[in-house]
Amino acid sequence: MTTVMVTGATGLIGQSVCARLAAQGHRVIGVSRSARRTGFGAVSDWLRVDFAQATDPQVWLPHLRGIDAVVNCVGVLQDNPREDTGTAHATGAEALFRACAMAGVGRVVHFSAIGVERHQASAFSASKLAGDRALAGLDLDWVILRPSVVLGGPAYGASALIRGLAALPVVPIMPGTGPLQVVALEDVADTVAFFLRPDAPARMALDLAGPERLSFDKVVALHRAWLGWKPARRLALPGWVAALLYRLGxxxxRLGWRPPLRSTARREIAHGAIGDPAPWRQATGIAPRSLAQALAQRPASVQERWFARLYFLKPVLFVVLVLFWTLTAIISLTTGFQNGLDLMHRAETGALAGPGVVAGALADLAIGLAIAWRGTTRRGLWAAIGLSCFYIVAGTLLLPELWNEPLGPLLKIWPILVAHFMALAILDER
Known part of the structure; x- marks a missing residue:
């Protein structure tokens, strides 16, 4: 039995590769920068390693004992407080590759991105190319796979965006987008499995591109038909609107979220995602499926339609919750301060009235900021639920007549609670 380490094992490609290899009888060791994941039955064991902290081969050597092959699926779109393209794709990846050479790992399959050898439009593609060159310069049996936009059952990043756009009655068309040769996720996983065979060729770089060139809006239209909806109207966005959306992304x-619409995506997508699939077919015998074929083999479920419809509602929900708590705090400390004092006096809190209003406002502000910062969002949502329950209990004990108020200040807490539980339910990105 071959033991394979898969880095980036919780990503779109990584989790599918793990499942494919496990089905073939390989023992899979998953590597993620976050805590051990559950729900990944294909993975025999988990390692927690962050490429940003593992830039020395010595960090990897203890983990490579008994490893026969490594599949590197790590990839990040753009630098932000939680991610760095340079360490993820170049220095961190090089440390792993050098450690593989030192440990005598039999084979390394590395995921890059299509077209990086032709143009480096951003730090993403430049760092990907640096990682490719670092691997190719080592005395290893290496294979570099450069996929186009990968679409499959799981949805994350661009694949999730496409489904969200497919749910809109009017599909916005972004200017300056090049053609795509989208590739089926199943074909990508099959390719990795092929190159882990003992007799598979090595020391080659291959484009993983679909058999047809499609415009971005055609990809969205095919997904809309797959979801069972009639064709949508198209709206060409002006350049300034598109630029604003990328800046908002x-x-x-910068708050730690990963929206697919960012400046890196704008620069990369201008070149499209195209390549020649012929060398891939010749090397592996795999005939890449067209998008229509791949979708036909995977009928859409009601859960797919839920996800598509919720995709753009999710950011709206989180923006509303952040604004709700922060604006409540600001109003409580400014124009609504006297109203807060009057309410506290009605509850006969005495000298605690002023401090109570200020404390409540600061608590609201802290919750709003916690929800906004991705690293603390979950804790912020639970804190919001806890504080809302406190307001219900305190209001009921101190001012029970608020239940009969025409504006329903206590009644309105219940839909607020539901909104927070919904936000918790859809918080995870993958």
């Missing part, structure tokens, strides 16, 4: 990314 960059702003959100």
């Amino acid at each position: 960059d702003m959100v990314a």
